[in-house]
Amino acid sequence: xxxxxxxxxxxxxxxxxxxxxxxxxxxxxxxxxxxxxxxxxxxxxxxxxxxxxxxxxxxxxxxxxxxxxxxxxxxxxxxxxxxxxxxxxxxxxxxxxxxxxxxxxxxxxxxxxxxxxxxxxxxxxxxxxxxxxxxxxxxxxxxxxxxxxxxxxxxxxxxxxxxxxxxxxxxxxxxxxxxxxxxxxxxxxxxxxxxxxxxxxxxxxxxxxxxxxxxxxxxxxxxxxxxxxxxxxxxxxxxxxxxxxxxxxxxxxxxxxxxxxxxxxxxxxxxxxxxxxxxxxxxxxxx
Numbered sequence: 001x002x003x004x005x006x007x008x009x010x011x012x013x014x015x016x017x018x019x020x021x022x023x024x025x026x027x028x029x030x031x032x033x034x035x036x037x038x039x040x041x042x043x044x045x046x047x048x049x050x051x052x053x054x055x056x057x058x059x060x061x062x063x064x065x066x067x068x069x070x071x072x073x074x075x076x077x078x079x080x081x082x083x084x085x086x087x088x089x090x091x092x093x094x095x096x097x098x099x100x101x102x103x104x105x106x107x108x109x110x111x112x113x114x115x116x117x118x119x120x121x122x123x124x125x126x127x128x129x130x131x132x133x134x135x136x137x138x139x140x141x142x143x144x145x146x147x148x149x150x151x152x153x154x155x156x157x158x159x160x161x162x163x164x165x166x167x168x169x170x171x172x173x174x175x176x177x178x179x180x181x182x183x184x185x186x187x188x189x190x191x192x193x194x195x196x197x198x199x200x201x202x203x204x205x206x207x208x209x210x211x212x213x214x215x216x217x218x219x220x221x222x223x224x225x226x227x228x229x230x231x232x233x234x235x236x237x238x239x240x241x242x243x244x245x246x247x248x249x250x251x252x253x254x255x256x257x258x259x260x261x262x263x264x265x266x267x268x269x270x271x272x273x274x275x276x277x278x279x280x281x282x283x284x285x286x287x
Contacts, residue, residue, distance in 0.1 A: 005209040008202070008247055010285060012210075017287050018248060019239045021055050028057030029237030032099065032106045033230070034128065035113035035142075036063030036071065038089025043114030043142075043226045045075050046271055050230025051110075052077055053278045054252070056237040060102040063114070064089055090116055093123025096131055103131050108236035112144030113226045122147050129154050137236045139163040141229040146170050148192070159193030163242050165229050166198050185209065195242040197232070200254065202246045210247050215254030218261050223271030228253045231278065255281050 006012065022028045031051045036044030041063055048059050058079075063071055065082030066089060072080040081102070084095040103109065109132055115121045121143045132138060138158050140148065145164050148155050155162075166174055171184045175191070185196040185203035196203045200212035231252055235245035256277035260269035 005201075005211050007213050008210040008251055009213050010251075013248060013251060013285050014287055016244060016247070018235065018244070021238060022057065025057030028055060029107040029234075029239065030058040030060070030102070030105050031056045031233050031237045032060045032062065032102050032109045033113065033233070034062045034083075034099070034109070034111045034124070035091075035115050035144075036061065036067060037091060037114050037116040038064045038066050038085060040114035040116055041067040041071055043223065045071055046223050046226040046275070047110060047113040047141075047230030047233070048075060048078050049272070050227045050275045050278070051234030051237065053275045054231045054234035054238075054249070054282065056108075056234035060099075060106075062099055062102075064091055086117070086120065088117075090120045091124055093120050093127055096124070096127040099128070100131060103128075103136075104133065106133070106136055106237075107239065108137050108139065108233045110139045110141065110229055110233040112139075112141035113229060115143040118143055118147050122151055125151060125154050129157050135161065137161045137163060137242060139165065139229060139233045139236065141165050141225065142170075146173050148174060149176060155192055161242070162192055162194040163232060163236070163246060164188060164192065164194045164196045164198075165225065165232065166196070167225065168199065171198055195246050197228070197246045197250050200250065202243065202250055204243050208243065210243075212250055212254055214251065214258055216257055216261050216266060218265075218267045218269055219254065219257040221267075221269070221271055224253075224257075224274065227271050227274045230275075252278050252281050 068082030232249035
C-alpha cells in the first residue's frame with residue numbers, strides 16, 4: 001500500500017482543477033442533506049448553505065418536521081422536507097419514502113448534521129441506504145458515521161462511494177480503539193472503502209494521502225464540521241471525484257479560517273462566517 005503523503009498546497013489544487021460548473025442549477029448538481037433534529041436544526045442549515053456556496057445547483061434539506069418550516073424561511077434557496085420525529089425531537093428513521101424523488105435525482109447525499117440520537121440514526125441509515133442511487137456518493141458526518149460500526153450491512157452497501165469526516169473521537173469509534181494515531185485516516189479509509197478527511201489529513205482506500213498546509217485552532221468551533229461536510233458534498237454534487245472533493249473542501253475550510261483569523265481574530269469567528277469566504281477562494285484557485 002502506498003505510504004507517501006502529499007502536502008496539499010494551492011499550487012497542487014490549481015493543477016487538480018475542479019469540474020467546470022454547469023450553466024444551469026440542474027447541471028451544477030443536486031444535494032440532499034438529511035439531519036437537523038429539533039434541538040440542532042442549524043447544523044443542517046450550515047451544511048446546506050456551504051454546499052450552495054461551493055457551487056452546487058440544488059439543495060434539499062430533510063429535517064425534523066417541527067423545524068422544517070423555520071428552516072425553509074431561514075434558507076429560502078433550499079427545498080425543505082419534514083420527517084417524522086420522536087417526542088424529544090430526534091428523527092425517527094421512518095418516512096424516508098418522502099425523499100424518494102429527491103434521492104433519485106441527487107448527485108450527492110449527506111447524512112448526519114444535527115442528528116442527536118444514535119439508535120434512531122441507525123434506523124435512519126438502514127432506511128435511507130436502499131433508497132439512494134447505487135452510484136451516488138454518500139457522505140456521513142457526526143452521529144451518522146459514529147454508528148457505522150453497528151451496521152455492517154450499510155457500511156458494505158456504501159463501500160466504494162463513501163466519504164467520512166470523523167473527529168478523533170469518532171475515528172477511534174470507527175476503528176474500535178481507545179485512541180488513534182497519525183495513521184488513523186488511512187486505516188479508516190481501507191477498512192470502509194472510503195475517502196476520509198480527519199484533522200487536516202485526507203486518505204483514500206488505496207493508501208494515497210494528503211496533508212493540509214494551512215488551518216488554525218480557530219476552526220475548533222461549534223458548527224465548523226458541518227460547514228466542512230457541506231463544502232465536501234457540494235463539490236461531490238459538481239461531479240468532483242471523492243478524493244478531489246475531500247482535498248478541495250478541506251483546503252477551502254482551512255483557508256477560510258485563516259482569512260477570518262486575520263480579519264476577526266485567531267479565535268472567536270463563527271462557523272457561519274466561513275461559508276462567505278468560499279466563493280472568493282474558489283475564484284482565486286481557478287486556473
